[in-house]
Amino acid sequence: MTVAAESATHKGPDPVAEAARRRTFAVISHPDAGKSTLTEALALHAAAIASAGAVHGKGERRGVVSDWMEMERARGISITSAALRIDYDGHVLNLLDTPGHADFSEDTYRVLAAVDCAIMLLDSAKGLEPQTLKLFEVCRARRVPVITFVNKWDRPGREPLELLDEIEQRIGLRPTPLNWPVGIAGDFRGLIERPGGAYTKLERTPGGATRAREETLNAQQAARAEGPAWAQAGEELELLAEIGADYDQASFLAGASSPVLFGAALPNFGVAALLRTLIALAPAPSAQPDAGGRPRPVQAPFSGLVFKMQANMDKAHRDRMAFVRVCSGRFERGMVLTHAATGRPFATKYSQAVFGSQRHTIDTAYPGDVIALVNAAALRVGDTLYAGPKVEFAPIPSFAPEHFAVARATDAGRHKQFRRGIDQLDTEGVIQVLSSEVRGDQAPVLAAVGPLQFDVVAHRMAHEFRAPIELAHLDYSIARRTDAASAPALHALPGAEVLTRRSDHALLALIHNKWRLRVIQRDNPDLTTAPLLAGGLETQD
Incomplete structure (x- = not known):
């Protein structure tokens, strides 16, 4: 009997029950809203790590576990998404930390294809920022329900009612606060739960490296301790009750409303409440529609969607990993799956769970889990793996690039390393690689959503593949899909160039x-x- 046949008859835990214990979610935000810090704070409160740290930590504060690339630690921004599996209160939390910078929004889009919920992080002083708005629109298009966390309440910021009004007016999402801050932004005293009125007074720990100390007070004690700040919070709560800003589960899951929580990730204020909310309200994995729109039940035989490729996470191994969201069934290490794109078998002897850059062997996984398959050179982003009857999920489309550059190796003697690196980065989706018969194999055109992607490519080519490159930027800002019949005429026009197909077989015309x-x-x-379209969203005028 084959390993696949054995796994099909294995009497393990029920996939439906296991799926109910899981929450798979992404954290999305504008840069500098505190996304990676919140990721660490969540891991800290779930006891997944002993000490939290900021990207540019001081003293004994460590670097964030989700920002594992050298460039991320040097620049203090997230460049690539990261997966963290956390066991908490009888549940399994699969947290996907995403890049906040607009230049890496395509990576975030791929992650949102693999989650059931998103935490939208807002800076208390800045509110809804451009990249936050774009990411929310992607959530809306993919019907991903959103929990809002207003961060940095320990710093000067705006009025809470003003922030709620902005959410409703600018994105049409009805905010329903689950808790309310006592003290204005910059003078954060504690949080009142809605409904119920329980008050939790918060006390900062040294450096915010450990869980914030919490003290529960009754109304009389809180009034004595907080004085006018308590009275003001009470008046604001009465106003919320009058306008009916109460949580409704059906409205949340339908994407019409968003539960709102307040806190401060750096000193770990309000993070425990966010964890409890994820467990109580975020949807568990459910049936996923396949490419034909037919729902794939969680109890069906195994199926999974490849949403991310990553190479060289461990310098000692230099391997290539495919991150797979389990959509249905029970995964067992060693089972032989079918690669939907080719129909060929795919062995899963080396399967791992990841926590940032850390990883360990995983033997079983269930719907909602993220598994990393090692040495997955045959896989690409958007591929489907399955057991049993064939199933294929809709591919993850590429964004329309707006920046273009010709890449050449600075050392002609390292052409093999150059091609290996370029092909690898194309497979990962770090950059889109366009081939051209006119320019030749030694000068591929790199297409990017944002210019920072070129910095990532140059850094990784030099440090990971030992093939430094030089980039010659092209004077194009528009990419359009064309066909073989139109290509010759378009290519002959001034201000346009047609390049042969990229990895998704699109024939692109570049225009000034x-x-x-x-x-x-x-x-x-x-x-x-x-x-060019991405998930129903036109990404380019």
């Missing part, structure tokens, strides 16, 4: 700017210049 595009479309209405 939107004004040149309009002229081409006006003068050549029969030529195909279709916009």
